[in-house]
Amino acid sequence: MADSWASSPASRAVMRANPGRDTRPELALRSAVHALGLRYRVNTRPLRNIRRTADLVFTRAKVAVFLDGCFWHGCAEHHRPATGTTAEFWNSKIAGNVRRDADTDERLKQAGWQVVRVWEHENPEEAASRVAQVVNARRLA
Numbered sequence: 001m002a003d004s005w006a007s008s009p010a011s012r013a014v015m016r017a018n019p020g021r022d023t024r025p026e027l028a029l030r031s032a033v034h035a036l037g038l039r040y041r042v043n044t045r046p047l048r049n050i051r052r053t054a055d056l057v058f059t060r061a062k063v064a065v066f067l068d069g070c071f072w073h074g075c076a077e078h079h080r081p082a083t084g085t086t087a088e089f090w091n092s093k094i095a096g097n098v099r100r101d102a103d104t105d106e107r108l109k110q111a112g113w114q115v116v117r118v119w120e121h122e123n124p125e126e127a128a129s130r131v132a133q134v135v136n137a138r139r140l141a
Contacts, residue, residue, distance in 0.1 A: 008086060025120040026055055026067050032128035033065075038135055040065075046113055052104045056131070061138040064108055065116045065131055066101070074098045075119055114138055 021043045033040065033056065041057040046064040054064035070078035074094045082090035105115045116134050118127040 008089075010086075021055070023067075023069075023120075025069075025124070028124035029065075029067055029118060029127055029131075030056065032124040033131055036128055036132045038132055046108055047111055050104075050107055052100075052107075058135050058138075061135045062113045063116060063131070063135050063138055064113050065118060066104075067118045067120060067127075068101070069120050072097055073101060073119075075121070077119075078121060 030040075030042065038058070041059060043053055043055065044057040045052060046054050046057050046059075046062075055067045056065035057063075058065075068075070072094065073079075074097065079094065081087070081094075101117070105117075108115050114134055116131050118131070
């Protein structure tokens with residue numbers, strides 16, 4: 001593990017155990033959006049030259065949807081800063097994720113995209129309705 005980015009084998013195991021896609025909240029959101037009659041691309045880069053992947057992408061409407069985990073993206077309602085021996089690593093990791101999210105939003109906005117951020121704790125049907133409103137408004141514009 002000498003060349004690992006994680007602070008400990010346990011930290012690395014936690015990060016590796018979390019899937020990058022098809023999580024339960026993602027599947028629920030995708031199902032709810034699909035039930036509203038919307039079709040989308042899954043786990044796609046909205047901008048090919050930027051290594052950022054959105055969970056749902058509506059290419060024609062230029063809408064990128066990110067479903068953010070409360071722990072990984074620093075949810076104001078549910079995230080609790082880490083404590084203990086790995087606190088510095090985790091707090092730095094989450095702060096970096098939050099900065100990257102803001103940078104992603106800005107880059108997409110500058111390229112003419114609309115970003116929708118959904119927290120994993122949100123009701124999937126309510127979030128899907130919000131996504132549909134944005135997508136439909138962009139299609140009519």
